[in-house]
Amino acid sequence: MSENVTLTIDGKDITGEKGQTIMDAALANDIYIPHLCHHPDLAPYGSCRVCTCLVNGRPQTACTFPISDGMEVENDTDTVNEMRKQIVEMLFVEGNHYCMFCEKSGNCELQALAYRFGVTTPRYPYQFPKREVDASHPNVWIDRDRCVLCARCIRASKDVDGKHAFDFAGRGPNRHISVDAADGIEHTPVDADDKAVQVCPVGSLMLKRQGYKIPIGQRKYDHEPIGTDIETGASKKQ
Amino acid sequence: MSFGGPEVCHTKQERLTMSESLQSAIKEICEVVGNDRTQMMEIVEQVQDRFGCVSSEAMDLIAQQMNCHRVEVMSVVSFYSFLSEKPKGTVVIRLCNDVIDLMKGANHAADAFRDELGIEFGETTPDGKITLEWTPCIGMSDQAPAALINDEVVTYLGSDGARNIARQLKEGTAPSKLVGRLGDGNNANDLVKSMVHNNIRNAGPVVFAEGIVKGDGLKKALAMSPREVINDVKNSRLRGRGGAGFPTGMKWDFTRQADGDKKYIFCNADEGEPGTFKDRVILTEKPDLMFEGMTIGGYAIGADEGILYLRGEYAYLRAFLDDVLANRRDAGLLGKNICGKGFDFDIRIVMGAGAYICGEETALLSSAEGMRGDPKNRPPFPAQKGYRDCPTAVNNVETFCKVTRILEKGPGWFSEIGSEGSAGTKLLSISGDCHKPGVYEVPFGIKLREVMDLCGAEDVQAVQIGGPSGRLVGKDSMDDQICYDHLATGGSLMVFSRKRNLLKKVLNFMEFFEEESCGYCTPCRVGNVLLRKKIEAIVNGEGEPADLEYLQTLGETVKTCSRCGLGQTSPNPVLTSLESFRDVYEAALKPALKDGSQPEFDIRAALRPAEAIAGRASSHFAE
Amino acid sequence: MAEKPKVATTSMAGCFGCHMSILDIDERILKLIDLVDFDKSPIDDIKEFTGRCAVGLLEGGCCNDENVKTLKDFREHCDILIAVGDCATMGGIPALRNNMSVKECLDEAYSTDNRKGPAVHNPDNIIPNDPELPLLLDKVYPVQHVVKIDYFLPGCPAPADTIWQSLVALLTDEPVELPYELIKYD
Structure with missing residues (x-):
């Protein structure tokens, strides 16, 4: 039997299981902690920093930090949300995010976070980096302009698909997704039904011929902010 | 080992043979390390060394031989600045561009290199012989400007010296022949033969004391129980000397108590913090003190293996250090049944390859495991789950030296030196x-x-x-x-x-962090670029009063939200200078422009390409 | 009756879609006319500012020297500048050229060498260079990179309701607070 742990998130008492991360405990208690690199089916990674909370006054990422008895977590406060907003804005200026023609628009988690935080435009200057697109595969393509380096595809391909078709190359501002072949994604064993292809939070790793399928107005984040399903408990009923 | 390049340029025929020889060389290199995936650093460094690059073909061959994915090899090779996919020259000149080297005239040496070699930084001479690069601090700030020519260190490098070196290299002189008069102490040792000087200006009673007898501290430690050793270290109030200052005894206690039969002790000799070179001097003059401290640490935590992670810039000390280790084995101070006390422990050296982040202990462990130098998530801490998921204690070079002396002279002797909260x-x-x-x-x-x-x-x-x-x-x-x-x-x-000009120093530091961030987390990867750009604008006279608030807020967010020590401290040049030298910033700022223009927008620069193509000047914005 | 505040609008490196969106406020345009007078704007074809304006609406980013001139002109004549639409706020579609040089960009558009230009009959490979033609900037700049901007209304185009609500709030001294559904980037 699992051991119970009690903690508070924004003053609310919640109970979790020993060994859980703050993120998992929060999700189980219908509390939304904004996140981007975290995915429930993948190992925690802690790269985007959007889920940063103050844990007993110290900044920690909810997706990687284990809960403990008496822990006090500050999540939905102005201070914390302001930092998250800045991180989201950093991601927007770092890449080339052309939402107006992106197939993922309306269903994109990065865009949805910006909507939730009320970002009308990032406060930082756009960097306009040069990034490579790889459309060599018959069914899948990578647009690195949109990549937020969350490693979801890397983790899914390695741990779920068992293929290790992706990994990071380069470092610092030059860090980017590389594929397991010298000459493009078509030479990797990636398939359209790979977990790796399904988990991209943005429009970076996409299925071909699937764009704009859902009309504007019916997309995931057209009417309700990201996290609403968690806050209302709707995500669990599905 | 060397981080140089191939010995000769190849004809087509030779390239074919090279392809075969690449294959057999890689097979051999991998087999020497038992096709052990965690020895990837050693493998790619050897390939770089012998072939001047880790080419696309080489990556495929390594992946085949090691039964891993090509992209894993790619991810390692592309991370370290001493490794490259593209071929480099037989000789690589790496001129140090840290703040101190630039203050001491590195730019004059740079101009001489450019002029004499006819290439820019980042380029290789057309004959493929010489590559010219900048590199961050190589641990020679006390004898700046300095450069690495392959593994050789040249110091006090003026304009004439640089020109002379470039000429000799063009004539085919081997880098080892460029070393001028040898330095003092072990710098003149046959296995070192470098022109580096120790510059020990003040010898204190602990590390640089006279008459320390090799093995004394270790013998005393082995006469005690591991718990007693840890208690001595605790009682000495020794704290880590790498910067973070964690109590050493407590770290060892955690590691000792952590679950796991196999444990490791690591010495962090990735001395990359610009302006730091004291570990270089310890490695040169007091390696026994350091290795002995590691051995004591191994005994204390229950490890039988220790690893010295040595920064690539200090490759010139590798042969010497291996020799010190061999001598300690011969003297019964390492290996099986140390000092006849039934304790087995040995030490090996893992080389870094030009990545400041690897001084961060979890990044160091990633690197030693043969991966990119990305830091790991904490918790779990290395004491619980470190190298190869085993409990691991990582300590600084200087810390180990102190341990040896504490065991030799007693914790009381040590704790009486220094101040109340900081012993020794x-x-x-x-x-x-x-x-x-x-x-x-x-x-x-x-x-x-x-x-x-x-x-x-x-x-x-x-x-x-x-x-x-x-x-x-x-x-x-x-x-x-x-x-x-x-x-x-x-x-x-x-x-x-x-x-x-202090702001130029701040700018240099931010350029350094931008270059050295691993890029894993958003605030450090993006935030440091944004901080650097704003400081650059202020230095260029494009700053305005609102920029100080921007820097403060951005800096604090990067500090608060970054994942490891690099990003948690990288805004410090900005934040601490804002605190101590706000007047310097204010003097550099201009009032906000009355017409509401953004000072950083440069219409002249923006129009230059089109004006050149059109052959006419802008009618709206004349020069 | 007190003089009505003036509004000016311009379309720089944009597609005029955001101006269509302004018109898309439908019958509310009559209310708008009650609230404001339009000054320099393609809507009324007034070419030069006739006086000080309360609000300037900016469509499009800055892709050439003429855009920069216009933008600076707007900053000078308007109390409040609003970047309307994604091209103004982040460069938009025109900024797709930001990863190529001006030369490559012009060749791509006009040159028939190596079949670079896709649809132009231009056997002499002439790149238009009349003195009347504005000169391209090295890249397309979002408007806030060039002058200080007070408000941003994203969208492609910025939705008519977003423009309407923001304008009314500004003209009635209310805070510009957009509900969730009105901040959209597409």
Whole structure:
């Protein structure tokens, strides 16, 4: 039997299981902690920093930090949300995010976070980096302009698909997704039904011929902010 | 080993043979390390060494041989600045561009190299022989400007020296023949043969004391139980000397108590903090003290294996250190049944390849495991789950030296030196505007003013304490103590006189962090670029009052939200200079432009390409 | 009756879609006319500012020297500048050229060498260079990179309701607070 742990998130008492991360405990208690690199089916990674909370006054990422008895977590406060907003804005200026023609628009988690935080435009200057697109595969393509380096595809391909078709190359501002072949994604064993292809939070790793399928107005984040399903408990009923 | 390039240029016929030889060489290199995936650093460094690059073909071959994915090899090769996919010259010149080297005239050496070789930095001569690159601090700030020519270190490099070196290299002189008069102490050892000087200016009672007998500390430790050893280290109040200052005894206690049969002890000799070079001197003059401390640590935590992670820049010390290890084995101080006490322990060396982040302990472990130097998530801490998921203690070079002395002379002897909260001595690496740059072993609690007097610093405007990740302080801090509670430092002290432009120093530090961020997390990867760009604008006279608030907010977010020590400290040059030298910023700012224009927008630069193509000037914005 | 505040609008490196969106406020345009007078704007074809304006609406980013001139002109004549639409706020579609040089960009558009230009009959490979033609900037700049901007209304185009609500709030001294559904980037 699992051991119970009690903690508070924004003053609310919640109970979790020993060994859980703050993120998992929060999700189980219908509390939304904004996140981007975290995915429930993948190992925690802690790269985007959007889920940063103050844990007993110290900044920690909810997706990687284990809960403990008496822990006090500050999540939905102005201070914390302001930092998250800045991180989201950093991601927007770092890449080339052309939402107006992106197939993922309306269903994109990065865009949805910006909507939730009320970002009308990032406060930082756009960097306009040069990034490579790889459309060599018959069914899948990578647009690195949109990549937020969350490693979801890397983790899914390695741990779920068992293929290790992706990994990071380069470092610092030059860090980017590389594929397991010298000459493009078509030479990797990636398939359209790979977990790796399904988990991209943005429009970076996409299925071909699937764009704009859902009309504007019916997309995931057209009417309700990201996290609403968690806050209302709707995500669990599905 | 060397980080140089191939010995000759190849014809087509030779390239075919090379392809075969590449295959057989890689097979051999991988087999030597038992096709062990965690030895990837050793493998790619060897391939780089022998073929001048780790080519696309080489990556495929390594992946085949190691039964891993090509992209895994790619991810490692593309991470370290001493490794490259594209071929480099037989000789690679890496000129140091840290703040101190630039202050001491590195740009003159750079101009001479450019002129004599006819190439820019980042380029290779058309004959494929010589590559010219910048590199961050190589641990020679006390004898700057300095450069690495393959593995050889050249110091005090002026314009004439650089020109002379470039000429000789063009004539085919081997880099090892470029070394001028050998340095003092073990720098002149046959296995080192470098022109590096120790510059030990102040020998304190702990590390640089005379008459330390090899093995004394270890023998005393082995006469005690591991728990007693840890208690001695605890009682000595020793704290880590790398910068973070964690109590060493407590770290060892955690590691000892952690679950797991196999445990490791690591020595962090990835001395990359700009302006720090005291570990270089320990590695050269007191390696026995360090290795003995590691052995004691191994005994204390229950490890039978220790690893010295040595930065690639110190490759010139590798053969010497291997020899020191061999001698210790011969003397019964390493290996099986040490000192006849039934304790088995050995040490091996893992080389870094040019990545500051690997000084962060979890990144160091990733690197030693044969991966990119990405830090790991914490918790779990290395003491619980470190190298190969085993409990691991990582300590600094200087910390281990102190352990040996504590075991030899007793914890009471040690804790009486220094100040109340900071026991013992500290090795300082002092560089910049002072008469006597070098290494100073001083008791903790010494005032900054006293240190400035010792090193002969006059007309001090500011001191960078603890390197770029530390603090920039001014006159107000002269009576503060060097210790964990006031002016904490891993050892670097850079002195800037009144004639120096402090904002340019801040800019240099931010360029460094931008280059050295691993890029794993958003705030560090993006935030440092944004901080650097804003500082650059201010230095260029495009700053306005609102920028200070922007820098403060951005800096704090990067500091708060970054994943590891790099990003948590990288805004410090900006934040601490804003605190201590706000007037310097204010003097550089201009009032906001009355017409509402953004000062950083440069219409002239923006129009240049189109004006050149059209052959006419803008009718709206004339020159 | 007190003089009505003036509004000016311009379309720089944009597609005029955001101006269509302004018109898309439908019958509310009559209310708008009650609230404001239009000054320099393609809507009324007034070419030069006739006086000080309360609000300037900016469509499009800055891709050439003429855009920069216009933008600076707007900053000078308007109390409040609003970047309307994604091209103004982040460069938009025109900024797709930001990863190529001006030369490559012009060749791509006009040159028939190596079949670079896709649809132009231009056997002499002439790149238009009349003195009347504005000169391209090295890249397309979002408007806030060039002058200080007070408000941003994203969208492609910025939705009519977003423009309407923001304008009314500004003209009635209310805070510009957009509900969730009105901040959209597409």
